[in-house]
Amino acid sequence: MLYPSIDLLLEQVDSKYSLVILSSKRAHELELGAQPMIESDKFVSVKNVGKALEEIAAGDVVIDPNPELKRELLRLQEEERKAMKRREHQELESRITKDNRI
Numbered sequence: 744m745l746y747p748s749i750d751l752l753l754e755q756v757d758s759k760y761s762l763v764i765l766s767s768k769r770a771h772e773l774e775l776g777a778q779p780m781i782e783s784d785k786f787v788s789v790k791n792v793g794k795a796l797e798e799i800a801a802g803d804v805v806i807d808p809n810p811e812l813k814r815e816l817l818r819l820q821e822e823e824r825k826a827m828k829r830r831e832h833q834e835l836e837s838r839i840t841k842d843n844r845i
Contacts, residue, residue, distance in 0.1 A: 746787050746788075747797055756799060762799070765795075765804060766796050766799060767792075773794055773795060774791050780798045780801070781797060781798055781803065
């Protein structure tokens with residue numbers, strides 16, 4: 744990998760370990776369809792890991808300063824998603840029961 748150089752990347756992230764984790768998470772986000780933070784035609788890399796590293800080098804992707812807060816937010820979102828599924832399931836069961844009585 745020639746660009747971005749490890750020296751340039753380590754100016755943005757304080758350790759190689761953190762760099763690996765951050766770039767991996769961002770590459771997964773890109774793979775799942777997240778919007779790139781750099782214009783698509785300006786990427787040097789064609790693969791998502793390279794694109795993630797370019798975004799980190801540009802300073803667009805950073806480590807979350809409060810990971811506990813982010814984990815709590817994700818937990819609450821997951822609970823809300825499960826509650827919504829339960830409500831939808833109960834509503835469907837109610838409609839089925841109502842239709843069977845007719």
